[in-house]
Amino acid sequence: MWCLELLLPLLLIINDASCQWNVWVPRDISAMTNSCVVIPCTFMYPSGIRPYRGVHGIWYFGQPYPQLFPPVVFKTRTDIVHESYKGRTKLLGDLHQRNCTLLINNIGAEHSGRYYFRADLGGANMYTFPDFSELKVLDQPNIDVPEEIVSDESLELTCYAPDNCPDMTPEIQWMYTDYLPDPEFSSDYLEESNTAVLSSTLTFTPRPMHNGQLLGCRVYYPNTTLVYERLISLDIKYAPRAVWVNVSSEVMEGSSVMLHCEVDSNPPPKIFWMFGDQELLWDTASNISLALDDVTPAQEGIYTCVGDNGYGIMNTSLYLAVKYPPREPVVNDSMTVQEGTSLALHCSTQGSPAPTLTWLKDGELVGTITADELSVLEILEITPQGDGQYRCLAENEHGRASSSLNITVEYAPVFLEESKCTVVREGVQCVCMATGNPEPTIEFYLPDLNVTINETDGRYNFYTHTDGHTSTGMIKLREKGERIDNGPAVNVHCSMFNMYGRESVHLELQQEKKYMMAVIVGTIGGVAVIAFIIAAVRYVGHNNKNVQASERVSVITSGCLLLSGRLCCSLSYAAILTKVCIFIVTSSPPFFFRK
Numbered sequence: 001m002w003c004l005e006l007l008l009p010l011l012l013i014i015n016d017a018s019c020q021w022n023v024w025v026p027r028d029i030s031a032m033t034n035s036c037v038v039i040p041c042t043f044m045y046p047s048g049i050r051p052y053r054g055v056h057g058i059w060y061f062g063q064p065y066p067q068l069f070p071p072v073v074f075k076t077r078t079d080i081v082h083e084s085y086k087g088r089t090k091l092l093g094d095l096h097q098r099n100c101t102l103l104i105n106n107i108g109a110e111h112s113g114r115y116y117f118r119a120d121l122g123g124a125n126m127y128t129f130p131d132f133s134e135l136k137v138l139d140q141p142n143i144d145v146p147e148e149i150v151s152d153e154s155l156e157l158t159c160y161a162p163d164n165c166p167d168m169t170p171e172i173q174w175m176y177t178d179y180l181p182d183p184e185f186s187s188d189y190l191e192e193s194n195t196a197v198l199s200s201t202l203t204f205t206p207r208p209m210h211n212g213q214l215l216g217c218r219v220y221y222p223n224t225t226l227v228y229e230r231l232i233s234l235d236i237k238y239a240p241r242a243v244w245v246n247v248s249s250e251v252m253e254g255s256s257v258m259l260h261c262e263v264d265s266n267p268p269p270k271i272f273w274m275f276g277d278q279e280l281l282w283d284t285a286s287n288i289s290l291a292l293d294d295v296t297p298a299q300e301g302i303y304t305c306v307g308d309n310g311y312g313i314m315n316t317s318l319y320l321a322v323k324y325p326p327r328e329p330v331v332n333d334s335m336t337v338q339e340g341t342s343l344a345l346h347c348s349t350q351g352s353p354a355p356t357l358t359w360l361k362d363g364e365l366v367g368t369i370t371a372d373e374l375s376v377l378e379i380l381e382i383t384p385q386g387d388g389q390y391r392c393l394a395e396n397e398h399g400r401a402s403s404s405l406n407i408t409v410e411y412a413p414v415f416l417e418e419s420k421c422t423v424v425r426e427g428v429q430c431v432c433m434a435t436g437n438p439e440p441t442i443e444f445y446l447p448d449l450n451v452t453i454n455e456t457d458g459r460y461n462f463y464t465h466t467d468g469h470t471s472t473g474m475i476k477l478r479e480k481g482e483r484i485d486n487g488p489a490v491n492v493h494c495s496m497f498n499m500y501g502r503e504s505v506h507l508e509l510q511q512e513k514k515y516m517m518a519v520i521v522g523t524i525g526g527v528a529v530i531a532f533i534i535a536a537v538r539y540v541g542h543n544n545k546n547v548q549a550s551e552r553v554s555v556i557t558s559g560c561l562l563l564s565g566r567l568c569c570s571l572s573y574a575a576i577l578t579k580v581c582i583f584i585v586t587s588s589p590p591f592f593f594r595k
């Protein structure tokens, strides 16, 4: 028996089963549209059955049972087949040889589905085998693409073409492979359960530049017009290979700036902007823009854009410089120092670009100009001339600012050359002038009399005046009672002191006519003016309701001094000591001195 030929003695029990109703068809089979397919088929029926009037068979589509009226694909008893199979089908096998192999020509998509064979041995011996062959009709070849394609790793792509049509043998070609680096092709032929598949494998190492490019597989049958193509777009994963950011730039404080970053990677990265260690902004995108508004100097620095897509990480940095005018410089507080002290004055500020720092004293440049955050002005052993206002000026191209401090220099009295005694009409007038800080106190000493005369000493016509750091003292010595010899015998010492020192100088007696004239003119002119002032003061006093009319108010002048065009007199009025100064012009004597 044919069925026993296939069997091994050890499988005798199963053997019996295989000699029952049985069919062998490929579970799956595929074909290209418009080509043909041969479904290989063999079957078996119980050995006890004697076919009555030949062996017949029917191929059904979709359903195994005639009761459901499935489309008839082929029927040996009649030529009646379903319309969609008319002229397309042919039984290649010999049913007497239990060979039910079926050919379907000019196949279309509508022919995809299950095919069932039904054996008809006559009488009641009809049987539809439950095993079926499922046909897939393809209009494109299949390409096996790995789920993940990673750049720089070897890639294999396989394209498949079914080869189940005996008269037509397919060929496979890869398309658009010209741009690929060293592509390799290999073909394979796979036979399985009586079906055949032709395949072609393309091997190459993709690069990031191949991402998104098209590749194609073409299947065709030589000497026919049948061509099938499938195109795929390569999705090549690659680590960020470039991160573009703006070039480093400068912005003015208070303005706005947009920093742009773009990353080339697949898939798009998690992209973020960092400022130092601080993460400012992130997104999952190929680009990101960081907007900075109202920029402050604290925002100056390195900005880094980082792209990370899981396949790699990359970053690029830029430097953002924030420009601003100098801030008000910080300088030392005003100070009072003693002559001879050495000082270091500090001036510091910020600005961008770095400001230049200049020290000015009372408007004049002192020290050097520095382009540093800090400028130190060294003053060695300060002199009284060092007294004044020190200004530190900071400048850059965006503006300027300055701060100042005052230095007060304290020093021991210094005798001034203008000091002298001169002969006047009433006797001798001595003027003593000195500078010092604090302003010196002036006293006169008459060695011949062993008398020291100071401001509180009412016996002498003493006048003092201070103007800034200059003190002037003046006494008038009358011949009468003060035993002054007429002429150079006058012996007057001027003594000046403050907390830092004391000096005593012998005053020379001078008899300079011109100067005397000036003094006389000044004195006479001044007396006239003072007389006027006295009258005015009395008038005011008289009208002052707060002063009792009966009270005798007297104004006494205790001394006058002519100094560089000014006549100053000490007046005491109602027990209040005041000083009055009047400017007088001595270049041409007032009219009332003409004789």
Ligand SMILES: *[C@@H]1O[C@H](CO)[C@@H](O)[C@H](O)[C@H]1NC(C)=O
Pocket: 042, 092, 093, 094, 099, 100, 101
């Ligand atoms: C069945 O018939 C086909 C077509 O004639 C033939 O190619 C195939 O080899 C046969 N199968 C067997 C098992 O004899």
Ligand SMILES: *[C@@H]1O[C@H](CO)[C@@H](O)[C@H](O)[C@H]1NC(C)=O
Pocket: 222, 223
């Ligand atoms: C195609 O046809 C040519 C001549 O017409 C013949 O030489 C060639 O062998 C055929 N190729 C195939 C695959 O049938």
Ligand SMILES: *[C@@H]1O[C@H](CO)[C@@H](O)[C@H](O)[C@H]1NC(C)=O
Pocket: 246, 247, 249, 257, 258, 259, 260
């Ligand atoms: C950065 O580049 C983007 C576009 O390239 C531009 O719009 C932006 O103004 C640039 N920003 C700076 C600070 O240059």
Ligand SMILES: *[C@@H]1O[C@H](CO)[C@@H](O)[C@H](O)[C@H]1NC(C)=O
Pocket: 262, 285, 286, 287, 288
């Ligand atoms: C920036 O990314 C957005 C999506 O996040 C995209 O629509 C846009 O085209 C990108 N711009 C550039 C210049 O790549």
Ligand SMILES: *[C@@H]1O[C@H](CO)[C@@H](O)[C@H](O)[C@H]1NC(C)=O
Pocket: 274, 304, 306, 314, 315, 316
């Ligand atoms: C940027 O990349 C360099 C190395 O390429 C790395 O040393 C540095 O830490 C990275 N910076 C950031 C902010 O990720």
Ligand SMILES: *[C@@H]1O[C@H](CO)[C@@H](O)[C@H](O)[C@H]1NC(C)=O
Pocket: 331, 332, 343, 344, 345, 346
């Ligand atoms: C000025 O200030 C600086 C720092 O504030 C200080 O070091 C310096 O001694 C000060 N100079 C004087 C003269 O006080």
Ligand SMILES: *[C@@H]1O[C@H](CO)[C@@H](O)[C@H](O)[C@H]1NC(C)=O
Pocket: 334, 389, 404, 405, 406
């Ligand atoms: C310095 O002195 C001047 C007057 O001489 C005054 O106007 C100014 O305010 C002083 N500056 C400081 C910082 O004390």
Ligand SMILES: *[C@@H]1O[C@H](CO)[C@@H](O)[C@H](O)[C@H]1NC(C)=O
Pocket: 450
């Ligand atoms: C001067 O007078 C003082 C007292 O006022 C006295 O002590 C001193 O001895 C006198 N000097 C002379 C030289 O007479």
Ligand SMILES: *[C@@H]1O[C@H](CO)[C@@H](O)[C@H](O)[C@H]1NC(C)=O
Pocket: 452, 454, 455, 456, 457
């Ligand atoms: C003036 O001198 C007298 C003694 O001669 C003294 O007591 C007084 O304190 C002095 N006054 C001043 C302001 O120096």
